[in-house]
Amino acid sequence: MTILTETESGPLVLSREQIEELGRELDELRAAIVADLGERDREYLYSIIKAQCGFEIAGRGLMYLGFLPPFWLAAVAALSVSKILDNMEIGHNVMHGQYDWMREPGLNSRVFEWDTVCPADQWKHSHNYLHHTYTNIHNKDRDIGYSVLRMDEAQEWNVLRLGQPLYAFMLMMLFEWGVMGHDLEVEKIVRGERTWPEIEQLILGQWRKAGKQVLKDYLVFPALTGPLFFHTLAGNAAANLVRNVWAFAIIFCGHFPTGVQTFTEEETADETRGEWYIRQMLGSANITGRKLFHIMAGNLSHQIEHHLFPDLPASRYPEMAPTVRALCEKYGLPYNTGTLGKQIGSVWKKIFKLALPPRWVKSEPSPGVIVMRQRKASEAGV
Amino acid sequence: MVDLINLVQTLTSPHPLDRYLELVRPTLTLRDMRAEITRVRHSAPGSVTLTLRPTRQWKGHQAGQYVQLGVVIDGVRHTRCYSPVNPEGGRDRHIELTVKAHPGGVVSPFLYHNAVPGMVVDLTPADGMFRLPEPRPERLLLISGGSGITPVLSMLRTLAAESHRGEVVFLHYAKSPAVLPHRAELDAIARRHPNFRIELRHPHRPERIDPGAPWIDLARPKGSGYFDYDELERVAPWFADAQTYVCGPQSLMDAVRKIYQAEQWDDRLHTEEFTLSVAAADAARAHGTVNFSASRVSAENNGATLLEQAESAGLSPEYGCRMGICFSCTAVRRAGCTRNLRTGETDSDPDQPIQLCISAPVGDVDIDI
Ligand code: FES
Numbered sequence: 034m035t036i037l038t039e040t041e042s043g044p045l046v047l048s049r050e051q052i053e054e055l056g057r058e059l060d061e062l063r064a065a066i067v068a069d070l071g072e073r074d075r076e077y078l079y080s081i082i083k084a085q086c087g088f089e090i091a092g093r094g095l096m097y098l099g100f101l102p103p104f105w106l107a108a109v110a111a112l113s114v115s116k117i118l119d120n121m122e123i124g125h126n127v128m129h130g131q132y133d134w135m136r137e138p139g140l141n142s143r144v145f146e147w148d149t150v151c152p153a154d155q156w157k158h159s160h161n162y163l164h165h166t167y168t169n170i171h172n173k174d175r176d177i178g179y180s181v182l183r184m185d186e187a188q189e190w191n192v193l194r195l196g197q198p199l200y201a202f203m204l205m206m207l208f209e210w211g212v213m214g215h216d217l218e219v220e221k222i223v224r225g226e227r228t229w230p231e232i233e234q235l236i237l238g239q240w241r242k243a244g245k246q247v248l249k250d251y252l253v254f255p256a257l258t259g260p261l262f263f264h265t266l267a268g269n270a271a272a273n274l275v276r277n278v279w280a281f282a283i284i285f286c287g288h289f290p291t292g293v294q295t296f297t298e299e300e301t302a303d304e305t306r307g308e309w310y311i312r313q314m315l316g317s318a319n320i321t322g323r324k325l326f327h328i329m330a331g332n333l334s335h336q337i338e339h340h341l342f343p344d345l346p347a348s349r350y351p352e353m354a355p356t357v358r359a360l361c362e363k364y365g366l367p368y369n370t371g372t373l374g375k376q377i378g379s380v381w382k383k384i385f386k387l388a389l390p391p392r393w394v395k396s397e398p399s400p401g402v403i404v405m406r407q408r409k410a411s412e413a414g415v
Numbered sequence: 416m417v418d419l420i421n422l423v424q425t426l427t428s429p430h431p432l433d434r435y436l437e438l439v440r441p442t443l444t445l446r447d448m449r450a451e452i453t454r455v456r457h458s459a460p461g462s463v464t465l466t467l468r469p470t471r472q473w474k475g476h477q478a479g480q481y482v483q484l485g486v487v488i489d490g491v492r493h494t495r496c497y498s499p500v501n502p503e504g505g506r507d508r509h510i511e512l513t514v515k516a517h518p519g520g521v522v523s524p525f526l527y528h529n530a531v532p533g534m535v536v537d538l539t540p541a542d543g544m545f546r547l548p549e550p551r552p553e554r555l556l557l558i559s560g561g562s563g564i565t566p567v568l569s570m571l572r573t574l575a576a577e578s579h580r581g582e583v584v585f586l587h588y589a590k591s592p593a594v595l596p597h598r599a600e601l602d603a604i605a606r607r608h609p610n611f612r613i614e615l616r617h618p619h620r621p622e623r624i625d626p627g628a629p630w631i632d633l634a635r636p637k638g639s640g641y642f643d644y645d646e647l648e649r650v651a652p653w654f655a656d657a658q659t660y661v662c663g664p665q666s667l668m669d670a671v672r673k674i675y676q677a678e679q680w681d682d683r684l685h686t687e688e689f690t691l692s693v694a695a696a697d698a699a700r701a702h703g704t705v706n707f708s709a710s711r712v713s714a715e716n717n718g719a720t721l722l723e724q725a726e727s728a729g730l731s732p733e734y735g736c737r738m739g740i741c742f743s744c745t746a747v748r749r750a751g752c753t754r755n756l757r758t759g760e761t762d763s764d765p766d767q768p769i770q771l772c773i774s775a776p777v778g779d780v781d782i783d784i
Contacts, residue, residue, distance in 0.1 A: 067758055075490035086435055093426075130742035133768070136492040138447075139434065142742045143768065146429035162735030162743050245428045253425055309738075343740050 045365045047311075055364055056307030062356050063342055066349050074346050075135055081122050081328070089115035092272065093254060099264035112272035114329075117279055119148040121331025126347045128153055129161055133344075149209045149276075150243035155216035155235060165343045169288065169295045169316035176288065177295060179204065179211065180220050183387045184288075185295045190391050197388040201381075208277035213239050279329075283320070286376040287336035289383055290318045292369045313340035314361065318369035319354075320376050327351060337368065420445070441535040448472040450484075450510065450538040455530050458513065458596040462562075463527045464500070467510040469538055476541030478503045478573040479566040479660065479687070482510065485537030488525050492537070493764070495522045498566035498662075498687075499541070500597065502573040510538075513596045515562040545660070545687035547573060552658040553581035556651045558642070558671060560588040560663025566687055567662055568597060575604045575611065583611045584651045588642070588667060591617055614650055642670045655680060662687040703778035708749060710784060720756065721746075721782060722771040732771060732784045739773035746771055751780030 047055075092112030098104035124147030126132070133141045142161075146153045159175065167173035171187055178184035182201055183194050204211050217235055221227045250273065255265040294315040301312060320326075320334040327334050327350075335350035338357055342350075361368040371379075386394050423432055433444040442449050450473075454466035476482065476499050485494040501511040516527035547570050555574065559567040564587055571585050589595045592615065605613045618641050647654055661671045661684065668686055675684040701718030707725055714728040722744055725732050735743030739757055745768045752763035753774040761777055762769075771782070 064758065071490040073490070075487070082434070083438055086438055090435075130745075133742065133745075135490055136494075136767070138492075139431065141768070143745060148429060157741070157743070158735070161741040165740055166736040166738070242429070245425070249425055249428055253422075257426075306738075344742070 047364060051364060052307040052311060053305065054307075055360060056305070056310050058360055059310050059341060059357075060306075062353060063345065066342075066345055066353060070134060070346065074132070074348065075137075077348050078123070078127075078132055078135075078140065078346070081118060085115050085118040085123060088112070088118065096254070096258055096261065096265045096268050099258065099261050099268055105264060105268055109268050109271045109275070112269065113275035113279075116148055116272055116276040117329055120276060120280060121283070121333065122328055122347065123331075124148070124153075125331050125333070128157055130344050131346045146242075148246070149212065150239070150246045151209060151213040151215075152238045152242040155238060156212065159216040161343070165340065167301075168313055168340060169293070170301050170312075171295060171297055173298060175215070175218065179215060180218075181211075182384065184383060186387065186391070186396060187295060187297075188387075190387075190389075194388050198381075198385055201384045205278055205281040206274060208281045209273065213243060282373070282377055283330045283333050285380045286320050286373065287317055287333055287339075290369060290371070290376045290379040291383065292367060293318050310341060311366070313337070314357075314366060314368075316340065318371075318376060320373050321370055322373065324351075326373075337370075442470050444470065446472075448538045448540065449535050452530055452534045452536065453509070453532055455532060457527075459594050459598075461527075461594055462513055462515045462596045463530060464511060464513045464596060465526065465530055467512065467536070467538070469508065469510060472540075473508060473510075473538070474540060475508070476503055476510070476569075477546040478569040479546035480541040480543040481566065481687075482512075482541050483537075483539040484512070484522075486522060486525060488521060493522045493525075494537070494766075498543075498569060500565045500568045500572070502569060502576040503547075504573070504576075513562075513565055513568075515596075543687070545662070545685055546570075547660075548658070551577070551579060551581075554651075554653055554657035555579075555581070555583045556654050556657045556659040557583070557585045558587075558659065558661040558663070558667070559585075560667040561590070563661075563663035563667075563687070564589075564596070565662075567660055568600075570660060571604065571611070572600065575608055578608075580610065582651075582653065582657075583608075585611065585613045586616070586642075586646075586650055587614070588616045588618065588663065590619055612650070642667055644674055647674060655683075658683055658685065660685045660687075701776075703751075703776060703780070705776050706779070706781045707784050708781050716776045716778070716780075718775060720772055721753070721769075721774050721776060721780075724776070725771065725782070725784060730784060734772055737772045739770055742770060744771040745769065747783040748774075749781040749783050752777040753780055 088111045092108050092110075092115055095104050095108035095111060099108055124145065127140055127145045128142050128147070130142035135141075139145070142157065164174055164176045169177060171177065171185070178188060181204060182197055183190060217232065218227060222232060250269040251266055254269060255262040258265040294312075296312060296316070301308070304312070314337055317336040317340040319337050320330065322330070322334055332347035332350050333339055335347070335354055338350035338353050339347060341357065342353070345353075358368045360366075420432070427435060431446065433447050436443045436445060437447070442451055448470055450467040450469040452465050453468050456464045456466075458464040479498065481496045481498045483494050483496050485492050487493075497512045497514060499510045500513050501509065514523050514526045516524045518524070543566075545566060551574065555570070557567040557570055567585070567587075571583065574583055585601075587595070592598075595601075595615065601613055604611055651657060655678070659671070659675070661668055668688070672684065672686065675681055701716050703716045704713050705716050705721065705724050705728075706713040707728065707730055710730055712728050712730060714724060717724060717727075719727075722732060722734055722737065732746065733743055735741035737744075748765075748767050748769045750765050752761055753769055754761045754777050755769075756773045756775055771784075
């Protein structure tokens with residue numbers, strides 16, 4: 034089996050041997066990091082947790098001065114940072130099992146809960162399993178547009194798509210609620226493919242989790258500030274909103290900038306480990322930035338490394354990135370990266386463009402790569 | 416108070432309050448029990464005795480029970496069982512643990528070399544059915560070997576502290592007199608309590624040792640020097656109407672058990688296994704039995720992954736990616752050794768979660784599915 038990749042400079046052919054060799058090289062990189070995991074990673078995680086707790090306490094405390102605008106802003110900022118750290122560098126990564134090796138009772142993928150309305154177990158199903166196993170495979174990875182948006186030309190257009198910039202905006206503002214509803218697979222419910230007991234369990238779980246979150250952010254904490262009830266309520270809502278917008282930006286930049294590839298079930302049937310690795314690389318995009326930016330992004334700014342090694346501590350991705358990039362260069366594969374501005378610009382451009390009927394816009398066989406297996410090559414006319 | 420705690424938990428939700436408290440001070444926790452090491456003594460070559468001050472959740476132990484101690488070594492939390500050696504019911508709420516450094520072990524050498532006063536460790540409440548019953552039996556025979564001395568020593572010291580009136584025999588097997596911890600305590604008990612008979616054995620040493628000691632310290636009394644019927648008759652001729660407590664290496668336990676079984680006195684024999692986690696010698700060859708204990712199903716180990724073996728045994732454990740990345744298939748390995756097929760590493764710590772889809776059994780294992 035051969036993978037043909039077509040780049041701007043012409044088609045690139047990777048032989049089966051090359052793909053397996055690349056797989057081996059990535060496995061080696063993984064093994065080197067696994068062997069090195071230890072105290073340093075533990076200390077790092079605890080330092081982030083400490084910072085997160087600090088910001089959280091500061092944010093909640095500053096709300097008592099919320100009648101003074103600068104303090105209200107500072108409170109919102111601190112609480113936003115706390116929620117972002119909690120969801121991204123701590124929650125997302127711990128729930129991936131990245132720190133399970135520490136055997137710390139409270140910091141492993143089985144028990145960790147995060148400060149957002151989506152219950153951890155539902156997230157782990159739709160994200161860790163479905164999205165990370167079937168990354169960017171149509172009809173299997175529900176993260177291609179989250180069944181709301183048309184984020185790939187291969188998805189069908191219909192007239193409702195015209196509203197998609199608005200839907201995307203709404204999704205951005207209400208991101209945590211969108212994430213919460215994701216595992217319900219509403220489209221399957223509509224098609225009658227899900228049974229009621231299944232749905233009921235999910236909804237109950239969401240009700241319990243979201244209820245606690247709403248209670249604390251919109252009732253108990255505001256009430257504790259007495260006369261400042263509405264100041265605090267607005268502040269907490271603002272912090273949740275900031276987190277939503279930020280998480281949306283980072284996550285959309287990970288999979289939807291121009292050049293990121295999607296795949297069909299046929300293309301990816303009977304994949305080898307090496308082919309799986311290649312799909313992960315072609316299906317993700319990075320964001321460049323400084324250390325602090327990467328921490329605030331939960332190191333998901335290293336989405337390519339994250340997709341190759343979802344179970345390794347994310348704080349290790351920066352040191353793995355040069356090797357991954359060098360491997361991409363060695364085999365002629367693209368390494369999709371750019372500044373936050375560039376990537377998010379390209380995401381919104383796509384949201385607008387794919388809202389329009391296909392015949393109105395020039396189809397872009399993206400400048401990146403088309404992955405095909407040999408047996409498909411003739412059909413594709415290569 | 417409970418309402419207040421509940422309110423605070425609402426505020427810290429979804430995180431437990433302890434997550435915040437432990438950042439202030441590791442021993443400030445509300446739910447999680449911890450202990451601070453207050454004293455470290457290298458009581459005998461190769462052993463260290465730690466005195467712990469547990470946090471307020473500690474409810475004490477009964478002589479013979481064990482606690483689980485958790486320490487972080489190179490970023491990983493390891494948990495091991497140890498039996499407190501101090502008598503039960505002490506008023507000063509401390510715990511005394513004697514740890515023998517096992518060569519090739521992880522936790523015991525770490526504690527031996529690194530334990531210092533001020534170090535905070537994780538602790539679980541005392542547990543275990545191996546303990547002195549209430550009321551105390553009239554006659555007691557306590558037998559131990561090697562580091563199995565710890566639970567029985569707690570029993571002996573408890574009986575001494577209670578000035579037990581009946582007959583007590585303490586028979587301990589050690590490699591050499593030098594490695595025996597707590598000699599001073601044994602010495603004091605032997606001197607103060609004429610109804611307590613303390614006998615030490617060193618089957619590996621040919622000559623009689625310590626003739627001046629207040630206990631009988633024999634290398635080769637008669638016969639093999641190992642535990643046998645004659646020995647039992649000699650040290651405790653009344654053993655048929657005593658309660659016997661044994662803790663030690665497998666060979667000792669087997670020797671005792673055989674005699675009691677033959678005489679049908681099993682109900683008077685109480686044993687505590689302590690097994691060292693040893694990596695299986697032959698990791699490559701598939702052997703042993705896989706026991707899926709929660710479903711009461713077992714199967715011959717055929718060398719495949721545990722997920723596949725569970726499925727071919729008719730179970731349907733949860734799974735996702737089947738390639739080790741999603742952690743959906745995580746289940747607890749109660750006992751036995753497994754190999755991680757991605758890293759090649761074997762591990763046999765009890766009660767550890769493992770990923771079934773990338774783990775294969777090495778010999779007998781018990782999986783909680
Ligand atoms: S099934 Fe995904 S880790 Fe085992």
